[in-house]
Amino acid sequence: MPERNEKMLKQLKSNYEMYERTKKETEKNMRRAENPDGTKRFTEEKIKENLALISEAEKDIIEQFKNFGGTMEELTGKQQEVRIEITPNRVEPTPAIKKEDIDNETLMKAKASLEEAERQRKEIIESQESATATRLEQTYIPPKDTYSREEAFDVIPLPSKGEAYKEKIAKVSVAYLTAYDENMIVSPNLYRDNLILDYIINEKLLSKEIDPMDLLEGDREAILLFLRATGYGNEYPITATDAATGKDFDTIIDLSKLEYKDFKLKGDSNGWFPFTLPVSKKEIKFRFPTHRDTVLLEKMQEAEEPRIMKETISNYVETLDKYIDDEKELPKDQKAKVRQAIATITKWGEDMPSENSLKFNHALTNRLNLLIMAVDGITDKKYIADFVRTMNVRDSSALRKYMTQNEPGVNYNITINRPEELGGGSMTTFLQFDKFLFLNIT
DSSP states (O other): OOOOOHHHHHHHHHHHHHHHHHHHHHHHHHHHOBOTTSOBSSOHHHHHHHHHHHHHHHHHHHHHHHHTTOOHHHHHSSOOOEEEEEOSSOEEEEESSOOOOOOHHHHHHHHHHHHHHHHHHHHHHHHTOOHHHHHHHHHOOOSTTSSOTTSOEEEEEOTTTTTTSTTOOOEEEEEOOOGGGHHHHTOHHHHHTTOHHHHHHHHHBOOOSSOGGGSBHHHHHHHHHHHHHHHHOSEEEEEEEOTTTOOEEEEEEEGGGOEEOOOOOOOOTTSOEEEEOTTTOOEEEEOOOBHHHHHHHHHHHHHHHHHHHHHHHHHHHHHHHHHHHHOOSSOHHHHHHHHHHHHHHHHHHHTSOOTTOOSSOOHHHHHHHHHEEEETTBOOHHHHHHHHHTOOHHHHHHHHHHHHHHOOSEEOEEEEEOOGGGTOSEEEEEOOOOTTTTTOOO
16 A cells, blocks of 8 residues: 655645646637637547546646545545445446457557647637737847747746846746646656756747846746746635744635735946945855756856765764763763764764765855855956955955845745634744645645
């Protein structure tokens, strides 16, 4: 029996229900679609083929639901139909409907229809572009070849107002999520490798003036929240902790209430920003971190972790030695076993190479080295690295504080209602979302 994972079961059930709604809406739209002469655009056979494609995607959800310990009754809310066959020796339940084997001819036919089904899907999207999308096309003309006319899209402003980029991109075109995109959203591999949000941004950002990796983190999050709200609605469930009692409770927030931070800085032609250090009075030019920077800094930290392990193990061993020396109630034979384990850990640490070991990581200076672009007009990276290494601590603290306070993005400070059993009223908390943003559905 598979081990149950209630969180994943809840998310998968939401996605299954979403696929069911998608099938109904697709069938309704295809039946209503007409050619210019008033005739039906799609035959019954074509409608069934398109619905079959969505059903195929549903099978992945069903399989995952079972793998996480769920049953078909829980997923669909219906009792599985069974037929009782009576034999002289036993009563045995058997499914009323057996899955038929799919022969090669059927598989080949299904593959051949994929291209035609995709073309029809695009026709449906184009035929149902909203008046808002039409108005946006008339008032906003992106550079040539920056978006696909086959995709319904919207134009959204960025929290940075374009000041952090050379190109001064203040708005971008973003395509709406489609049923096809749910192939990504439900892909276990993308979650395992922590790539799901990268894939979604790459697929839905239509403006080509900027590489998605070079988006500021705050601008990128604004795009993701737009896609989540327009795709699955503004209701977003969270678990909050009551500040007064320390107890957790579930609630729902409205994503439409989130606002951008008030960003007033003006970037130069490179997208860099000035700051005067309070102690040295040096003139600094810095930039805000992009997603590419975030990934690089994470990799730098991961590379340093093994190098500080030797020192960490040594510190742990000293602490354990003290604990076991001070322990008065532990029997001698158990103390001996603990000391033997400590000796093993000590040997493990001593065998690690010491020439490249570190006592601590360099996360703070790594970040400054990456984001400081000039010191008194000097842009040489070696000079900047040497400057950062000997930088006055008050200067360093002031610069980091200024960068954090002014970084463009979404204001995640939200006010929520406390449940009556915890006293009612309201409280302020900080919203955090992760890679499950598009699976966390009410």
